[in-house]
Amino acid sequence: MGCTNCGTANGSKPKGCKSNGGCSTGGCNRMNTYDWLRNLPIADADDYCNVVEVSFNKGSRKDFFRNTTLQYFEKGDLVTVEGVGGFDVGEVSLTGEIVRLQMKKYGVSEINTDMKKILRPATERDLELRRINKAREPEALIRSRAIARQMNLDMKVSQVEIQADGRKATFYYIADGRVDFRELIKVYAAEFKVKVEMRQIGARQEAGKVGGIGSCGRELCCATWLTDFKSVNTSIARYQNLSINQIKLSGQCGRLKCCLNYELDTYLDALQAFPNDCDQLEVAKGKAYLIKKDIFKNLMWYALPDSTKQYPLTIERVKKIKELNDQNIIPEDLEAVELAVAQPKEVEPEFVDVVGQTSLRALERAQKKRKHKKGGHSQHKASGNKHQSGKKKDRR
Incomplete structure (x- = not known):
């Protein structure tokens, strides 16, 4: 890139x-x-x-x-x-x-x-030493992973960074718990002839070191500018009315995407205008259950038990029904808002009368011109042939 x-x-x-x-x-x-x-x-x-x-x-x-x-x-x-x-x-x-x-x-x-x-x-000498030692890193990474696997350690070596002079190597690894790598350090030091430093990193930090392209089409935030990794949980997705789909909500690291936190404050500020105790409303048809909250249109969507249809209600209407339910009054209907669906208008092709656009006389004139040209060309060829035959007879 x-x-x-x-x-x-x-x-x-x-x-x-x-x-x-x-x-x-x-x-x-x-x-x-x-x-x-x-x-x-x-x-x-x-x-x-x-x-x-x-x-x-x-x-x-x-x-x-x-x-x-x-x-x-x-x-x-x-x-x-x-x-x-x-x-x-x-x-x-x-x-x-x-x-x-x-x-x-x-x-x-x-x-x-x-x-x-x-x-x-x-x-120039410093840069040459760095180039030589940096070229050792891919091979050292493969070898270090093989050694850790042979020693049956529950860890994954993510990256190896060798110092420019080749005297020290830092091994970045990922592990779910504590790892006893005292023997591993001795093996690494004897294998690579360097001073060994082990650093444990998380899955998000590993994705930042490796880099890549996210589902948004841009480079990963953790690889370009993000340094502070805040915790991300599924409740953040619920606040934003996102479906809890682990595949869509997970990033390159396998954890929930860090970008879920970016708009969370905007959603929380907008949700303050919505009532919190209106998960269920009682009407004549039964109990209506809250499905989702639309902060952009200020609507609350409810569903009745005997129907799969969802009914959008305004915040004022929800509060009114809740007040009636608190007074043991059951309204007849939810009085859902009718949303106008903007559909593209189909433009019918207009009838065009093409009769009379082209004159028959013009076509006849054009046809006569073509015949006249063909006739003149054939007469010219015939006269030319007669002239050539006459010349041949004179030569004889």
């Missing part, structure tokens, strides 16, 4: 698509953040934020690093940072004042002494 203009220019800096704020396709840096403070001038160099946000593994992992160098980095620069027992190479995703807002969002202190540092701009 990345743009075709991406590449590496001189100085090991990606060319990018020059969108001045983020790749328009969302493929170059999946968890991209728009820097709306990018053009803010530096008023005081001493107060300038010296912390830089660096992204790794195509934006699936981000961290903050202190810039102790004398160089100001821009978004998209490749830098070499401190790693575990070595160094790592990442891409600068945010700089300046917007980093302070991001640190406040994630609860990171700017004066944290344990914050790692930026060592230098990435060199």
Whole structure:
């Protein structure tokens, strides 16, 4: 999904698509953040934020690093940072004042002494080491899954991320419960010759790391911008009058879609105008049961036990029937609203009288012209043949 203009220019800096704020396709840096403070001038160099946000593994992992160098980095620069027992190479995703807002969002202190540092701009050797070690990740993922299966561990290794210098590897796994992987770490360390770190992630986080296209036709929210995963349950679908269909409501991760939460507040605000104690109404035909609430037309749909037909009622009518039922008065009818169904009008073809549009005399004239042309052409050919035969006789 990345743009075709991406590449590496001189100085090991990606060319990018020059969108001045983020790749328009969302493929170059999946968890991209728009820097709306990018053009803010530096008023005081001493107060300038010296912390830089660096992204790794195509934006699936981000961290903050202190810039102790004398160089100001821009978004998209490749830098070499401190790693575990070595160094790592990442891409600068945010700089300046917007980093302070991001640190406040994630609860990171700017004066944290344990914050790692930026060592230098990435060199050709650093990039070559990263390319070699990144090429080991697919094979390491397959091998690590096979080892976990041989040890009968109830876990699934989702992704393997190897540090740029090849000294450390992070294994992301999914498990329903706690997993005793003490022996597994020893086997991984002996197999891959690296320092092993195990991180447990959820199914939604796995979908964000893998990426993909959702049922809406766009890239997954968890792979492009969503970082806070809120719980989603079936009651949210009921508030929005959605059918409880697990196949339609589930996303790529197999859990309920995160986008079910997006319009929930709008539905809850609209449902406040509806009465809560009107699930059943008594009329002369029997008890009417509430089927659904339509917040767009402010209607409540009821069904009678002896009929499969659904009756739409206004909120005022429902409240009136409820008041009558509380007074032990049973109305004769629900007085449902008649909804006009807008059907396209069929346009009948109009009769067109084509008689007299074409004159017979015009047709006769055209026919005479054709005959005249054919006759003249045949006479010309006959005269030409006679002239040629006369010439042949003279030659004899």
